Amino acid sequence: MNNFQYYAPTKVVFGKDTEKELGALIKEQGCRKVLVHYGGNSAQKSGLLDRVCRSLEQENMEYVTLGGVVPNPRLSKVREGIALCKENQVDFVLAVGGGSVIDSAKAIGYGVANEGDVWDFYAKVRVPQACLPIGVVLTIAAAGSEMSDSSVITNEAGWLKRGCNNNLCRVKFAVMNPELTYTLPAYQTESGCTDVLMHTMERYFNQADNMEMTDGISEALMRTVIKNAKILLTDPENYEARAEVMWAGSLSHNGLTGCGTDGGDWACHQMEHELGGMFDVAHGAGLAAVWASWARYVCQERMDRFEKFAVNVLGVEPAETAEKTAARGIEAMEAFYRSIQMPTSLTELGIDPTEEQMQEMARKCSWDGGRTVGVVKKLDQGDVLEIYKAAR
Template sequence: MENFKFYAPTKVYFGKDEEKRVGKILKEFHPKKVLIHYGGQSAIKSGLLDRVKKALDEENIAYCLCGGVVANPLLSKVNEGIQICKEEGVDFILAVGGGSVLDSSKGIAYGVYNEGNVWNYYARKKKVKGALPMGCILTLAATGSEMSNSSVITNEDGNLKRGLSSEYGYFKFSILNPELTYTVSKYQTMCGCTDIIMHTFERYFTPYDTLDLVDQMAESVVRTVIKNAKILLEDPTNEKARAEIMWAGSVSHNDMTGDRSLGDWACHQLEHELSGMFNVAHGAGLAAIWDSWANHVYMENPTRFAKLGHRVFGLDDSDTLSCALNTIEKMEEFFKSIGMPTSIQELLKRKCTEQELYELTYKCSFEHTRTIGKFKELDETDMLEIYRMANEKEVA
């Protein structure tokens, strides 16, 4: 068995109306001034932003605002937030929104605390030494950023999307009220469900010996998401299903389903270049890539894929190779059933040019300087082949 570490310091407040307590929760940290960081109009139209401001006013907590975060959060917005924090004397950041807002908040927290250009930390040129303390109110179940140490930012200069994981990247608290996700569109809900499954898969498909308890927790998360995604397609305000998905999102990325440092992460790295170049939804990009990745690597350990098929889909095929392939097919069928693309052509509504495929590969390899993946280590030839497979798949 491989050694692992587990660290999940975020305090979670889960349930109906928990966001109303945010003022009292914040007061425990004695902030001088809070930056409320949020996305577009949904937080305003829903009244959530007003409720948050009221909760802070009632506790006499000073605050300032920084809104306008978009999907695939931008470095320019992070820099705007950093500037506001420095000018206003902010010493605590409250993220109100989905994963993009949460990730943007982490970028701001790093940029205020550490010297120089914050992009250098995402580009792995420098290591962060700390961050401003942060809390969040989650409005979209997807990225797991509310309980993970990771964040992803897009630099508009070159359309580069890069991630950063750090011990300083955890929220002090996360408020999870499933009702706040009721107004999320069907498409974005399913993108979120896909991301949750993929965070689980990135840990599940590892070359290392794993604990069966951890495997079964991961498999349970996948079964839970598959079951409740189908419910939400028909009944988007089903409280129980929304709660199941929201907690699955947190558990999938807080290392309960496996130590992230031992995971594969190739699909995420391949997808980051897709959403960096084409600004597509992250979950949709993952669905478009996964099948091609799986077919490229499954022979490294077909037993792992077969195990997933037995335990998640109830496959009874005794032939390991056949079961592994059937498992991949079952996952593709599920993604299609919830409206996710399973090819680049479906994702972009066109095929990539050969030049674009080379550019994706070049960026994914960090300009010829790295391989990706641990289940199977992928060099640039592998990366290009997976992109090509995903690009050439016929649209059903």
């Protein structure tokens, strides 16, 4: 097993009515002025945004608001947020939303606390030295950004989708009330469940001698999400199922399921980033659409892991050979995705990229041939293109 660092300092306040504790949580932070950052209309329509603002007013906390964050959050909105914060001497960012809003809040936090262009941190030409403190009121179980060190932003100039990972952006507190996710459309719910699953699957498939402790946690997490994603398809106001998926979402991406690994594969995420940059698809759905093609392309490199995944996560009966068990596991995963109405191909995802578009995505994904992606098999530009084609 590998050495590791584990650092997940976010205070999680989980359960019914927990947004009522928001005022006190903000006050604990000792800040003077808050940016309330949010996405589209749902936070307004549901009344959540109003309740959040009332909490701040009750604590005599000054605030400004900035909405309009979209899925695959944009650099232009981040720049708008940075300017607004600087103008108003904001010293705390409260994200009310899901991964896109939180990632945008983190980018704003970097932009305000560091000199120069914030995109540098995502283009990986500089490393951030500070970040404004950030709090979260979570409205979708998906990205796990509420406990992760990660932020992903799309630069409209070239539609580059790039991530920045740094402990500085770890959220101070996250208010998680599963009831706030009751009204999500089924497609968003299930896309979110897929995202949660994939954060652990990316870590689970690796080239390390894995810890039993980490594998046990990961397998329990994946089983829990698979079971409850099915329940939510027909029973979206099932509190227990919403809660299981929401808590799994945070644990899936806070580092816990990567302890002792080599960091994991992440090729599917890299390939989906390009899909998201070019076509603006739902992140989880994009991951589902490429996963099985990736799995079949690489599985001979780590047959033991694919076999273990099939048996311990999907309940596949062991076959005569590891190969067969692994293949059945991949089929079972595809069947699961279909059962929750997630795509298992680009066509089912609703996109039909041309040969040239696939070549462009493969080129961008491999940084013009300057890097490989993944660790189960190190995929070069040609491998990535093959997987896009197989996923068609």
